[in-house]
Amino acid sequence: MGTAAYVGGISGFAVALGIGAALTSGCGVASADAADSGSSARNTSSSAHSAVGHSPRSKPKAKTVKPLSDNKTRVPVTSATTPAVTTAAVATSPVTTREGWVTGPNTLTPSRFGIYGTDVGIMWDNGMTGANHQVLMIFGDTFSGPSMTGAWRSNVLLRTADPITGVFAPGSTTNPFAGSPLSSAGMSKQVIAGSARYLGPFGSEVTIIPTAAISVPYDNQYGARQYVNFMSVRSWDFGGAWTTNYSAIAYSDDNGQNWTVAQETIRAASWLRSSTPFVYGNQNFQQGAFVKPPEDSTDAGYVFSYGTPSGRLGSGYVSRVKEADILDLAKYEYWDGETWVAGKPGAAVPILPATRSNQYAGGILGQLGLFFGSWVAGVFGVGGPSGHVSEMSVQYNTYLNKYVAMYSSSVGSVIIRTADTPQGTWSAPTTLVTSVQYPGLYAPMMDPLTTGQDIYWNLSIWGSYNVQLMKTTLA
Numbered sequence: 161m162g163t164a165a166y167v168g169g170i171s172g173f174a175v176a177l178g179i180g181a182a183l184t185s186g187c188g189v190a191s192a193d194a195a196d197s198g199s200s201a202r203n204t205s206s207s208a209h210s211a212v213g214h215s216p217r218s219k220p221k222a223k224t225v226k227p228l229s230d231n232k233t234r235v236p237v238t239s240a241t242t243p244a245v246t247t248a249a250v251a252t253s254p255v256t257t258r259e260g261w262v263t264g265p266n267t268l269t270p271s272r273f274g275i276y277g278t279d280v281g282i283m284w285d286n287g288m289t290g291a292n293h294q295v296l297m298i299f300g301d302t303f304s305g306p307s308m309t310g311a312w313r314s315n316v317l318l319r320t321a322d323p324i325t326g327v328f329a330p331g332s333t334t335n336p337f338a339g340s341p342l343s344s345a346g347m348s349k350q351v352i353a354g355s356a357r358y359l360g361p362f363g364s365e366v367t368i369i370p371t372a373a374i375s376v377p378y379d380n381q382y383g384a385r386q387y388v389n390f391m392s393v394r395s396w397d398f399g400g401a402w403t404t405n406y407s408a409i410a411y412s413d414d415n416g417q418n419w420t421v422a423q424e425t426i427r428a429a430s431w432l433r434s435s436t437p438f439v440y441g442n443q444n445f446q447q448g449a450f451v452k453p454p455e456d457s458t459d460a461g462y463v464f465s466y467g468t469p470s471g472r473l474g475s476g477y478v479s480r481v482k483e484a485d486i487l488d489l490a491k492y493e494y495w496d497g498e499t500w501v502a503g504k505p506g507a508a509v510p511i512l513p514a515t516r517s518n519q520y521a522g523g524i525l526g527q528l529g530l531f532f533g534s535w536v537a538g539v540f541g542v543g544g545p546s547g548h549v550s551e552m553s554v555q556y557n558t559y560l561n562k563y564v565a566m567y568s569s570s571v572g573s574v575i576i577r578t579a580d581t582p583q584g585t586w587s588a589p590t591t592l593v594t595s596v597q598y599p600g601l602y603a604p605m606m607d608p609l610t611t612g613q614d615i616y617w618n619l620s621i622w623g624s625y626n627v628q629l630m631k632t633t634l635a
Contacts, residue, residue: 254632258630259630261626265306271346272330274311275348276305277308277624277625278300278301278627281299282299282370284375286319287375287383288375294319295319295320295608297320297618300367301314301315301367303625308625311347313348316351319337331346334417352410353368358436359433363405366393368393372466373389374450378413380413381413382415389408389448392407394429400472408425408426422487424487425487427442441504444468444475447468448466450463451582454558463480463483464583466512466554468552473570476511476549477508477509478582479493479508481493490503491503494507511586512584550568550569551567552565553567553617555615568603572594574619575590593619599623600623602619603618603619603620604617613634615634616632617631
């Protein structure tokens with residue numbers, strides 16, 4: 161794959177700043193910190209992007225960072241360094257603070273794993289017990305040097321027993337519980353790879369980006385199998401929009417050390433971009449999020465799989481499948497607004513938000529696809545309803561006794577919504593942080609171990625091109 165001209169994963173483009181639009185109408189905002197000192201001094205490459213999206217990436221300037229003297233992987237933010245928050249805001253809204261960096265020059269990831277710059281940072285519980293219990297993190301396009309230089313990998317994986325303190329043990333080429341799967345000393349390997357055999361005659365690939373991950377019980381030596389949903393990116397287009405060839409699921413039976421792409425899970429984004437025939441509706445499941453209901457729920461035993469079209473302009477959809485059938489697309493059921501419909505992704509309706517307004521659909525040909533229906537849509541590609549939901553994560557929260565969805569919006573904010581069931585109806589949005597505070601923010605990914613009043617989550621920052629840890633205390 162050509163890597164020099166196409167960099168980044170889901171983060172191909174920073175979210176817009178737009179001060180007038182940054183505070184979403186009707187959303188409460190309470191944040192106990194200011195913009196990160198590195199982000200606040202960014203050049204104008206992020207702020208120049210529009211709220212709709214961004215032009216293809218230019219490489220950011222190198223950031224000068226003083227190494228931590230104690231080699232800690234976190235940089236706590238104290239109340240002394242943050243502005244005051246009004247009592248009224250705290251009383252009615254969640255409060256969000258920055259906890260420190262997960263990756264990058266302020267951490268050990270450059271020296272231990274060759275991770276100087278990266279993004280996305282999807283977290284999930286590996287489903288194991290005792291000493292084998294870990295949180296796994298998978299990242300998007302990764303560089304070993306500053307300013308997106310050095311060794312490039314399309315995705316890498318880290319492991320930790322404590323995602324809050326962010327202690328990553330050294331990696332290994334063989335140990336499936338080491339800090340990271342390595343290709344060589346000090347260099348994390350690319351764990352999920354694309355293949356020319358997955359592409360159709362109109363397909364070309366610039367990167368493979370993970371979008372969701374989960375573990376389920378499985379009859380192997382560890383009692384759990386790891387699953388990652390990923391997208392094959394065909395091109396970075398105009399701001400906030402990119403084109404995919406397909407999405408698919410890769411699985412690992414050794415705690416993420418080695419991965420196999422399940423070809424039967426390939427969802428073509430349109431005709432002729434993938435080796436798999438296009439099925440109408442699959443264009444809405446190019447990016448995703450996974451969640452498992454609590455064990456005492458009537459939905460226990462299912463994995464709920466959310467989807468959005470490629471890019472940052474589409475709505476969210478939802479399907480469900482029994483844990484044992486996660487690799488069998490024929491057994492997925494799709495929420496049509498009233499009931500679950502088996503085997504028909506085109507039956508799924510937008511749930512986040514429930515909108516029918518169409519987004520950008522690939523110019524005139526894309527609009528023709530929307531007008532004439534599924535076959536033409538499959539030839540030219542369609543955008544679908546415009547909900548501006550992107551880089552989503554979902555969990556069941558034990559403090560609220562509700563499902564929580566977190567995603568980045570079109571106006572450069574991180575949004576949180578709640579619902580009693582995985583399909584909704586979802587609450588009105590509440591804004592947690594904005595791009596005024598964190599220029600170039602995107603991809604909020606929740607920690608699976610913090611499901612109470614305090615939720616920890618990873619947030620990607622475009623300017624520094626790294627992931628930082630956030631904490632939200634629910635009201």
